[in-house]
Amino acid sequence: MKFATKAIHAGVEPDPSTGAIMTPIFQTSTYVQASPGKHKGYEYARTQNPTRNVLQNALAALENGRYGFCFSSGMGAIDTIIKLLQPGDEVVATNDLYGGTYRIFTKVFERYGIKFHFIDMSNADNVQQYVNEKTKMIWVETPTNPLLNIIDIKKVGKIAKQHQALLVVDNTFATPYNQTPLDLGAAIVVHSVTKYLSGHSDVVMGAIVVNDDQLAQQIGFLQNSCGATPGPQDCFLALRGIKTLPIRMKAHAKNAKKVAKFLKKHAKVERVYYPGFASHPNHEIAAKQMATYGGMISFTLKDDNVTTAIRVMEKLHLFALAESLGGVESLVGHPATMTHASIPKEERERNGLKDSLIRLSVGIEDVEDLIADLAQALEIV
Numbered sequence: 001m002k003f004a005t006k007a008i009h010a011g012v013e014p015d016p017s018t019g020a021i022m023t024p025i026f027q028t029s030t031y032v033q034a035s036p037g038k039h040k041g042y043e044y045a046r047t048q049n050p051t052r053n054v055l056q057n058a059l060a061a062l063e064n065g066r067y068g069f070c071f072s073s074g075m076g077a078i079d080t081i082i083k084l085l086q087p088g089d090e091v092v093a094t095n096d097l098y099g100g101t102y103r104i105f106t107k108v109f110e111r112y113g114i115k116f117h118f119i120d121m122s123n124a125d126n127v128q129q130y131v132n133e134k135t136k137m138i139w140v141e142t143p144t145n146p147l148l149n150i151i152d153i154k155k156v157g158k159i160a161k162q163h164q165a166l167l168v169v170d171n172t173f174a175t176p177y178n179q180t181p182l183d184l185g186a187a188i189v190v191h192s193v194t195k196y197l198s199g200h201s202d203v204v205m206g207a208i209v210v211n212d213d214q215l216a217q218q219i220g221f222l223q224n225s226c227g228a229t230p231g232p233q234d235c236f237l238a239l240r241g242i243k244t245l246p247i248r249m250k251a252h253a254k255n256a257k258k259v260a261k262f263l264k265k266h267a268k269v270e271r272v273y274y275p276g277f278a279s280h281p282n283h284e285i286a287a288k289q290m291a292t293y294g295g296m297i298s299f300t301l302k303d304d305n306v307t308t309a310i311r312v313m314e315k316l317h318l319f320a321l322a323e324s325l326g327g328v329e330s331l332v333g334h335p336a337t338m339t340h341a342s343i344p345k346e347e348r349e350r351n352g353l354k355d356s357l358i359r360l361s362v363g364i365e366d367v368e369d370l371i372a373d374l375a376q377a378l379e380i381v
């Protein structure tokens, strides 16, 4: 099956008891057993829920994986993956990471004796020098958040394999519409389903997809043991969102390209971070590993300071000032004071995250209206 067909059909069968074409919301905490241990495959809803099962299978199919697991948030999924490790293990991670991921690594898991190295992976060879016999995991986000760096998944995958480390790819920004990391050497794909996969800013959810049987067993065990599972209503909403993922992603990418071009020409804009430009340092890798360049753009102002950036954002009408991304409506955020405020200023600056950096999640509105909104807001600079 090709991607758009999978988005609508994969894992979804009419309900066997009624023929309902849409997966019912099984709003139940438990299931009646005919006699102890004699049941229909469902015992307790933290462990199994039919609505969640359908979503898990659909997500696995989209990522070209065999096993899907859903969580009550992207952070719940990330938490579960790190729990595969032992004290003393090491992780080599992208330096330009989602702020919450950086926070759980440094503020939670370092306390349990796991060591994290945050490095620039825009040149994949950099990874080599941080890998040693304790390295059990390599953690990649691509495109990165918020600098839209691109990391060569295939190259990092080879290094991971050489050292028998698991390559984890956070595929939230790209989505499986743009890239399927399991096909490029990743062992684990993780998502904040909250973003593009759900796509309508009405669900908080996470997911993991893997191919390996043993890994699937361990993750299933942790999912049930730690208990960060989503409710059936949210699973239904995510299933509904996924059906339009291909057409939404196409529209996001088309609009983002036009908005990026507009910003690049603008006299008040210093730099536009967008992998679709030939001038982007890893444009060729993006062209090779992604179907489109996605819907995310960041830019800095010539007047590089927090106050000016905030004034521009306050002046925007269509781009709503809010955390998150990937919904049909356009959003604007200021990483230094919002999503990445949990990363210390020195660390932010070392990673090239400037004070005036503004991040756009370009929605699927008419692009002329989005550009007009940016044009009027940039007038105040």
Ligand SMILES: *Cc1c(COP(=O)(O)O)cnc(C)c1O
Pocket: 073, 074, 075, 076, 098, 100, 101, 141, 145, 170, 172, 173, 191, 192, 193, 194, 195, 204, 205, 206
């Ligand atoms: C939002 C996000 C997360 C965390 O997901 P939640 O659903 O908010 O818990 C992880 N990684 C990336 C890249 C994200 O954008």
